[in-house]
Amino acid sequence: MEKHLTADFEEACFLVDLSNVVRRQNLGEPGLRSLRRLALVVDAAVDLARDPDLKLYLVADRSLRLGGRHEFNDPADIRLLGRWVREGLVEELGDADERILELCEMTGIPVITGDHYRDMREEFPFLQGNTDDFLEPVPAPGGTVRLAPLDMGVATAAQISRKKEESVLKKQGLLGPQRTPRSEVVRRNWRCPDRRCTVYDTRKGTLVLLPRMSRGVPTCEQHGLELLDDGPRTATVQVKLLVDGEVKDRFTLEDGSTVRVGRKPGPGGIALHGLLPDDLAARISRAHVELRVREGLVHVSDLSSFGTRRRVTSGTSGPGPWRDLPKDTARDFRAGDELELTEGVVLARSGRRFPTELAQEWQRRTPPSGEGPEAVTRMY
Incomplete structure (x- = not known):
């Protein structure tokens, strides 16, 4: 297997x-992590390319080797990975995704x-709809592996946002076994015992940062101290303005706001x-739409003189057609849906x-000095 690895990606x-x-449990032997799966992939790549001297360039997260040592079927895999890293046969990074996509x-x-890299679609637009640059290892007869073209699909804005959030949760150790958030942690506010710290304090700061799990307890990243439970986290939804x-x-x-x-x-x-x-502001009513948030659901009503259009997004078929939002009737406004206030403003x-x-x-946020209470609040 080693003869097929190279320290030069140009080869x-x-x-x-x-x-x-290494983590794909549908390949080869059972278990959470195994280098035997790489050997199967090497064989599949040689067969696909019909090149007995084929070379592969490996890129890995540092956590593969250092963060889950007990998950490898064979402890010798960890030693072998360590040697490959030292010899340059594995490029090891804190997060490998960006480097892999840069090279591709x-x-x-x-x-x-x-991986479909849905959290990287904004940074790497070439991923959207790509059917040429990615191959997925899939099980084949006799315990072997074949490489199948991987259709990256077109991720919606909501899918990208959700995947980005999942990546942050994973980095902080806040994803459970089924890749679901550890709700007992993320649905609470936390406070650092160091009184000078405002990283998590909802009374002093402006952000609600997620704690990092360390040895099974929520921990302040800045001071390394165990965080104190500061009560339930307010349920929220986020709306984006696009121009x-x-x-x-x-x-x-x-939740509960209008x-x-x-x-x-x-x-x-x-x-x-x-x-x-x-010119765009002039085409928007003083009060154009009303959003009501109730138990995680958002309902929207059109109040405008100009009219509003709504586009519903499906996770399977993507954005649907624009349709007029009926007057004086509340409609659901789900993740990924869009409201067009005027052309170019969503x-x-x-x-x-x-x-x-x-x-x-x-x-x-405080209005700029010199403006009265009726002045618009600007974002900084």
Whole structure:
């Protein structure tokens, strides 16, 4: 197997997402992690390329070797991985995904992986709809493996947001066995015993950062201290403002709130005047739509003089057609759905379930000096 590995990616026929391959439990022997799966992938790559001297370039997360030593079927795998890292046969990084995608985009070398990289779609647009650059190792007869083309599909904005959040949860040790959030931790607020720390404090800070799990307990990343439970975390939803397809700002709303959005909707509303060019702002009503958040569900009503269009997004078929939002009738506004206030100005529901911004933080931002209480609140 080792003769097929190279320390020079320019010699490689394939890039290998080693962490993904080693952890794929549907390949080869049972168990959480095994290098035997890489050997099967090497054989499959040789067969596919019809090249007995084929070379592979391996990229791995550091946590593959150091973060789950007890999960390897054979302790010798850890020693072998360590030697490969020292000899340059494995490029080991804190997070391998970005490096793998950089190399693929730069060189065109196909990647062997089972990951769809949905959290990387904004940084690497070439992933969207890609059917050429990725191969997935799948079980084949006789305990072997074959490499099948992997259709990356087109991820929706909500799927991208949710996957990004999942990546953060994973990094913080807050994903459970079935890749579900550890709700007993993420649904609570936490406070550091060091009184100077504002990283988690909802009374002093502006963000609700997720704690890092260390030895099974929530821990402050800045001071290394065990965090104190500071009560239940307020349920929230996040709405994004897009102008000509570019995200201009995000607004986090708390459960039970009712918020109007428009050019200048009045106290407690989301004012868009200072965030939009004058020509676009002029085509939006003072109070354009109303959002009501109840038990995690968002309902939207059109209050405008100009009309509003809604586009519903399905996880399987993507965005649907634009349809007029009926007047004086509340409609569901789900993750991934969009509201077009005027051409080029869209409100979209984020897929994030645990935004870092405090609920209603946008309301607490101070208007620029010299402007009265009726002035628009600008975002910084």
